[in-house]
Each structure stands twice: as structure tokens, then as C-alpha cells.
Amino acid sequence: MGSMPNVPAASALPRRDQIRKEAARLFAARGFLGVGVDEIGKAVGISGPGLYRHFAGKDAMLADLLIGISERLLEEGRRRAGNGGGAPEALDALIGGHVEFALDDRDLITLHDRELLNLKEEDRRTVRRLQRGYLELWVDAVRGAYPALAEPAAEPVARAAVHAVFGLINSTPHSLGPNPAQDDRVAGLQRDGMAALLHSLAHGAFSAAAGAAAAGAGSGAGAASGTEAEAGADTEVDT
Amino acid sequence: MGSMPNVPAASALPRRDQIRKEAARLFAARGFLGVGVDEIGKAVGISGPGLYRHFAGKDAMLADLLIGISERLLEEGRRRAGNGGGAPEALDALIGGHVEFALDDRDLITLHDRELLNLKEEDRRTVRRLQRGYLELWVDAVRGAYPALAEPAAEPVARAAVHAVFGLINSTPHSLGPNPAQDDRVAGLQRDGMAALLHSLAHGAFSAAAGAAAAGAGSGAGAASGTEAEAGADTEVDT
DNA sequence: CCCCAACGTTAATGAGCGTTAACTCGTGCC
DNA sequence: GGCACGAGTTAACGCTCATTAACGTTGGGG
Numbered sequence: 001m002g003s004m005p006n007v008p009a010a011s012a013l014p015r016r017d018q019i020r021k022e023a024a025r026l027f028a029a030r031g032f033l034g035v036g037v038d039e040i041g042k043a044v045g046i047s048g049p050g051l052y053r054h055f056a057g058k059d060a061m062l063a064d065l066l067i068g069i070s071e072r073l074l075e076e077g078r079r080r081a082g083n084g085g086g087a088p089e090a091l092d093a094l095i096g097g098h099v100e101f102a103l104d105d106r107d108l109i110t111l112h113d114r115e116l117l118n119l120k121e122e123d124r125r126t127v128r129r130l131q132r133g134y135l136e137l138w139v140d141a142v143r144g145a146y147p148a149l150a151e152p153a154a155e156p157v158a159r160a161a162v163h164a165v166f167g168l169i170n171s172t173p174h175s176l177g178p179n180p181a182q183d184d185r186v187a188g189l190q191r192d193g194m195a196a197l198l199h200s201l202a203h204g205a206f207s208a209a210a211g212a213a214a215a216g217a218g219s220g221a222g223a224a225s226g227t228e229a230e231a232g233a234d235t236e237v238d239t
Numbered sequence: 240m241g242s243m244p245n246v247p248a249a250s251a252l253p254r255r256d257q258i259r260k261e262a263a264r265l266f267a268a269r270g271f272l273g274v275g276v277d278e279i280g281k282a283v284g285i286s287g288p289g290l291y292r293h294f295a296g297k298d299a300m301l302a303d304l305l306i307g308i309s310e311r312l313l314e315e316g317r318r319r320a321g322n323g324g325g326a327p328e329a330l331d332a333l334i335g336g337h338v339e340f341a342l343d344d345r346d347l348i349t350l351h352d353r354e355l356l357n358l359k360e361e362d363r364r365t366v367r368r369l370q371r372g373y374l375e376l377w378v379d380a381v382r383g384a385y386p387a388l389a390e391p392a393a394e395p396v397a398r399a400a401v402h403a404v405f406g407l408i409n410s411t412p413h414s415l416g417p418n419p420a421q422d423d424r425v426a427g428l429q430r431d432g433m434a435a436l437l438h439s440l441a442h443g444a445f446s447a448a449a450g451a452a453a454a455g456a457g458s459g460a461g462a463a464s465g466t467e468a469e470a471g472a473d474t475e476v477d478t
Numbered sequence: 479c480c481c482c483a484a485c486g487t488t489a490a491t492g493a494g495c496g497t498t499a500a501c502t503c504g505t506g507c508c
Numbered sequence: 509g510g511c512a513c514g515a516g517t518t519a520a521c522g523c524t525c526a527t528t529a530a531c532g533t534t535g536g537g538g
Contacts (some may be wrong), residue, residue: 015485030356033272036525049527050486058526103347113413117269156427157436160414164440167410168403174352175402193455197396199333200451201403201444212436229312253514275495288497289516297496 015055018044020068023061028173030109031061045225052111062115063123070130071100077137087144091206094141098169099198103191106173113170138162146210154213161209165202172198255293257283259307263301266414267346271301271357301354302362308347309369312340316376326383330445333380338437339406342430346410352409377401385449393452400448404441411437 013021022043026035037058038048055061080093100107116124142158143150149158172194187196252260261282265274275282276297277287294300319332341348355363380390381397388397411433 031270031272033270037527038525046486048488052527064265076494090340106267126362158353160433160436161440163414164407164410164437167413168444170410171403171406174406175399190398194399196455197399197448197451198403200447201400204443204445204447205407206443207439208439208446209436211443212439216432216435276497277495285516285517291513293499 015044018052019054019061024065024107024111024208027115027129028110030231032111034057038218054077056157059118059120060208062111063119065111066107066115066119066127067123067130069105069112070127070134071099073112074137076101077134081137081141086203087141089147091141093140093205095165095169095199095202096195098166099195099202102169102172102198109170110173135159138165142206142209146206146213148210148214151213155170157213161206165205168201168205169198172224242395254283258290258293258300259304259434261391263304263350263384265391266301266304266354267349268313271297271350271354298357298359304347304350305358305366306362306369307439308344308351309366309373311423312337312351313369313373314375316373316375320376320380326380330377330384331379332444334404334408334438335434337405338441341408341437343410346462348409350410354446356394374398374401377404381445381448386455387449387454390452396452407444408464411456418427 019040023035023040026040026043036113037051040058040061041047041049051061055064063213071169076097077094079218080097081090083090083093085206116127119127139155139158140163148154155158241417258279262274262279265282267277276290278292279297279300280288282287290300291454293305314335319336320329322332324332355366358366378394378401380395382394385397387393388400420470
């Protein structure tokens with residue numbers, strides 16, 4: 001095995017990546033269970049069981065996609081968050097990176113939170129561990145950027161806000177056509193315009209979360225309706 | 240009097256509704272294609288094909304659920320939005336209603352945007368029509384509440400912002416356990432605390448959208464001409 | 479030259495599943 | 509009493525689909 005087998009380079013990207021791309025597109029469009037292996041094969045020019053030369057099975061394809069994207073998110077997130085500057089800059093970089101991801105890899109973002117339950121237990125745990133790490137990155141940045149959220153009692157608020165902002169940003173592939181569309185405008189907004197808007201929305205949401213936490217410090221967050229609740233201060237962190 | 244056939248009242252709610260509830264739960268938990276009819280039957284105490292006495296088929300159950308929730312959202316939305324007061328009050332009422340929905344009917348909210356593709360063409364069109372009507376309600380309220388978004392050029396921004404806020408609010412069933420859990424605290428936050436927080440986040444996002452639209456008025460919100468210019472720095476949001 | 483390893487092909491297998499058929503059982507009404 | 513009917517039951521059909529088997533082709537290295 002001293003020499004590389006061969007370098008196809010014909011289809012620009014190796015078979016394995018080609019399969020990844022088409023599988024992601026199809027899974028995002030019709031769901032993991034709604035797509036047959038024959039269809040994936042046809043999409044890459046081979047037919048049916050030929051895929052088994054490249055992946056152990058249909059499950060393995062989904063696992064590869066979900067673990068891959070989770071790793072990319074976490075790695076890139078770490079890179080951006082730790083790129084000098086303070087917490088506000090880190091948060092801004094995280095938002096920018098996630099928005100870019102959501103706009104450029106819609107299929108994967110869609111899969112990322114839609115198809116987790118179709119993974120075998122072990123892979124699911126792996127993905128969840130990566131997701132948790134990514135979330136921690138955000139929670140730390142947000143709490144660093146907004147002092148009101150740094151209060152111990154505000155930790156659940158920060159966490160929930162991050163979840164919500166994920167939903168906000170990830171909604172894009174959902175509202176737009178599921179297809180990447182490669183380049184041009186979407187829904188009447190230029191891609192960069194949409195990116196800027198999502199960026200603003202995310203900041204606005206976090207800012208509001210900080211305001212709510214400050215206002216309701218010690219009595220829960222009561223914005224409009226003033227029903228007070230006991231401040232749930234106990235937080236359990238597992239693993 | 241006409242003597243109704245019978246009044247079960249034993250299981251508290253009629254078979255048909257029982258099936259609706261369990262089917263929603265199962266579909267939300269494992270996806271429409273991931274649940275078999277036998278399983279739905281078992282969940283309501285009858286077995287397998289007995290369901291066909293109540294629904295025309297599995298597809299019909301999903302259609303019933305999705306059309307039902309879409310109608311409820313639109314109807315309740317109209318009620319709340321047109322309940323006197325100006326646009327700001329209407330927007331506030333819409334947000335409150337949707338948050339309530341997302342917290343109390345998580346299964347349905349999940350299905351609402353996850354399983355649309357498993358509907359037959361006709362039903363899908365019906366649901367989309369209802370969803371579009373609901374969205375218009377929001378777009379009108381937002382543009383009425385924030386003058387900057389009322390500008391004709393800002394219409395796509397308003398629309399995108401509404402989509403994003405839907406994603407934000409709907410993220411709740413997603414981040415929390417899929418199970419309604421009926422009552423108690425979730426993720427360290429009391430239910431009402433979470434409601435208040437989501438309310439604040441939604442307002443914060445809309446406010447930021449208005450700010451972005453005002454800042455980028457006339458230029459279509461094109462953020463930067465540079466390729467990787469990530470210094471947003473455009474809108475300083477304040478609640 | 480020959481072999482083997484990579485890469486595909488088609489046919490077969492076997493399980494799962496939605497739906498239908500045929501039949502049963504209780505209950506209100508004439 | 510008998511009849512119709514709502515509500516279930518189990519067995520069987522038919523189809524889809526992931527996976528495996530068995531076989532074919534190409535090309536480079538010994």
C-alpha cells in the first residue's frame with residue numbers, strides 16, 4: 001500500500017463525497033425514512049446496492065452526515081470564539097458563523113435537528129455530546145457579553161435563549177426553499193441581506209433576554225404578565 | 240328527545256380524539272413514517288386495523304392533525320389580532336397566543352412544520368393556505384407596530400423576521416423534551432417564566448428587525464461589499 | 479500473464495407495514 | 509325476537525425496501 005490507489009478527480013469530488021451531498025439533499029427534502037437507497041444511488045449515477053461499496057448502510061450515511069456537521073460546527077465555533085477579543089466579539093463571531101452555515105448548508109442544518117432520532121443509540125450520543133459542547137460555547141459567550149445573564153440564577157435563561165436563537169437562525173432553510181439554490185436572492189432578500197438580518201435578529205433576541213433577566217432578577221422573568229414564579233436556581237449538569 | 244347512540248364518557252374523551260392525541264404524540268416523537276398503525280392502535284387500547292373504523296387511513300390521521308392545528312392557529316390568531324387596540328397590541332396578542340400554543344401543544348407544533356411533506360398534494364395545499372393566512376396576520380401586525388417595517392421596501396424584511404420568530408418560538412418543543420409533561424418546570428424554567436422569556440425574545444427580535452430596516456432603507460439591506468467582512472456593526476439594538 | 483482489489487451490476491431474500499376481508503359481539507329499536 | 513349497526517378482532521394480501529449473494533469488468537504490479 002505504498003501508493004495511493006488512484007485519484008479520480010473526474011467528477012471533481014470523490015464518490016464518497018458525492019454520495020454525502022446527494023444523500024443530504026434527499027434526506028433534507030423528504031426525510032431519512034422517505035428516501036430509498038435506490039434513489040440515492042440514482043442521484044450519483046450508480047444504482048442501488050452499489051452504495052454499499054462506500055458506506056456500510058443507509059444508517060451509516062446519516063450518521064456520517066450528522067456527526068460530520070456536528071464536528072464542523074463545534075470546531076469552527078471554537079475557532080471563531082477563541083479568536084482574540086472579548087466575549088462580545090466571540091458571540092458576534094459565533095452568530096456570524098452559524099448564520100453562514102444556515103445559509104450555505106441548509107440541507108445539513110435541516111438534518112441536524114430533524115433526523116437525530118433515526119440514529120442508533122451510540123451515534124446519537126456522539127452527536128448530542130458534540131451539540132452540547134457547541135451549546136456551551138454559546139452560553140459562555142452570551143453570559144460573558146451580557147452581565148445580567150452571568151448571574152448564577154440567570155443561567156437557565158441564557159441557555160433557553162441560546163436554544164431559541166438556534167431556532168431563529170435555523171428557521172431559514174425552513175422558510176426558504178429546501179434547496180441551496182447555489183447563489184442568488186432568496187425570498188426577496190439578497191443572501192448577504194438575509195445574513196445581516198439574521199445577525200441583527202439574534203443580537204436583538206439576546207439583548208432582550210438580558211433585559212428580561214435583569215428585570216426579573218430573583219423573581220423570574222415577568223415581562224408583560226406579572227405572575228411571579230419561584231426562581232428555579234438548581235441546575236444539574238451531567239457529564 | 241332523539242336519544243343519542245351512546246355517551247361513552249368513560250375515557251373522558253371520545254375514541255376519535257383519543258386517537259388524535261396519541262397519534263400526535265407518536266408522530267412527534269418518531270416521525271410519521273417511523274410509526275406503525277399497530278403502535279397507534281396499541282396506544283389507545285385497540286389493536287391495529289381497528290383504527291380504520293375512525294379514520295380512512297394513516298394519511299388521514301396526519302391530515303386531520305395538521306389541518307386542525309392550522310385552522311386553530313389561524314382562527315385564534317384572527318380572534319386575538321382583531322381584539323381592539325392598535326397594531327402593537329395585536330402583535331403582542333399574537334406572540335402571546337403562539338407562545339402558549341408552543342408550550343401547551345408541543346407535539347402539534349412539531350408536526351406542523353416537520354411533517355408537511357407527508358401530506359397528499361391536496362391536503363398540503365390546504366395547510367399551506369392556512370399557514371399563509373396566519374403569516375399575513377403577523378406580517379400586518381409587525382408592520383403596523385414598527386413603522387420602519389411598513390415601508391414598501393421593507394416588506395421582505397418583515398416577512399423574513401416573522402418566519403424567524405416562528406422558528407424562535409417553535410424551538411421550544413424542540414429543545415425541551417418532546418413530551419408535554421403536563422405541568423411542571425421545564426429546563427430549569429417555570430412554564431410561565433419560559434413564556435415570558437419567549438415573549439421578550441420575540442419582541443427583541445422584531446425590534447432589531449425594525450432597526451435593521453431603518454438603517455438599510457433604500458439599499459435592500461446589502462450588508463457589505465467585501466467578501467468576508469464580518470464586522471456587522473450596523474445596528475445597535477436596544478429594547 | 480495473471481491476479482487482485484476497487485467498483486459496479488442484477489437477482490434474491492426477508493422483514494415490515496398499510497390496507498382489506500371475513501367474522502364476531504354487544505346494544506338500541508321496531 | 510330479529511335486525512341493523514357501530515366497533516373490534518385476527519388472518520391474509522401486496523408492496524416497498526434495506527441488505528446480501530453472486531457475478532462481471534477494469535487496470536495496475538508482481
